[in-house]
Amino acid sequence: MTNHQISPSIFARVDRTAGALSVEFAELGVATVHESQGRSGLMDPAIKPLVEGSRVAGPAVTCLNQPGDNLMLLAALDLCQEGDVLVVANLAPSTAGMVGEIISSILLARGAAGLVVDAGVRDVRELRRLPLPVWSRTVSATGTTKGGPGWVNTPVVAGGATVRPGDIVVGDDDGVVVVPRESAGEVLARGKERVEREAVLLKDIAAGRWPGLSPELHEQLRKVGVQRIPEPH
C-alpha cells in the first residue's frame, strides 16, 4: 500500500530500538555505511549539508508534505525526541523554504540530533550558527503554506531513498544514507570490519608498502582487454 492510499494520518509510535547504535553509525560515516549495506540507501547527492563537517546518526521521524506546504512538518515537531533525525519529504518535488530559524530552534529544544529536508531551507545564516546539523536539497527563502493534508511517521521517499520511522539516518559531508532498522546491527558489524581492513591498508600505504593492484584487478584488466604498453627502450 502506498501513502496515497491511506487517509492522512499522524502516527505517534516510532520503533527507536536501532537508535542505540547511532553513535557508532555516526563514527562509521556515510560512505562506509553505504558500502556495508550493498551500496544501497544513499540519498541523491543534491541533498547536502548546510555546514561542512556536520555528522549525525539517529532514528528517523518522517513527515510527508504537500509541495510548498509545511503543515505536516509542523505536526511532526512534538513527536521528535532526543537523538531523532527529522526527515522531511514531499508528495512532489519542491524547493520551497520549508524550514527556517524557528523550526530549527524548536527541533533543538526537543533534543533532535539532525534534520534532512528534501526541499529548501531558509534563514541559513542563523541555521549555520545553530548546533543542529541540517541537510537540504537547496536554499530558498520561498515561504510555505500551512494547509496540508499529509502524513507523519509513515514510510516516505526523501532524496530518492526510502525512509521508515525508526530507520537510522546517517549524514556527513558525503551526504545522507538510510539504514533499515532491522538490518542495523548487521550493517554496523560489516562497517566496523571494513574500517579495520582500511586502517591496515592505510598504514601500509603510509609506510610505502602499497602492495599494488590485487590479482583480481589484474585479471579484470586482462579480461576486458586492457593492454599494458611497456616503456620504449
Ligand SMILES: O=C([O-])CC(=O)C(=O)O
Ligand atoms: O515557519 C516556517 O514556515 C519556516 C520558517 O520560516 C521558520 O522555521 O523560521
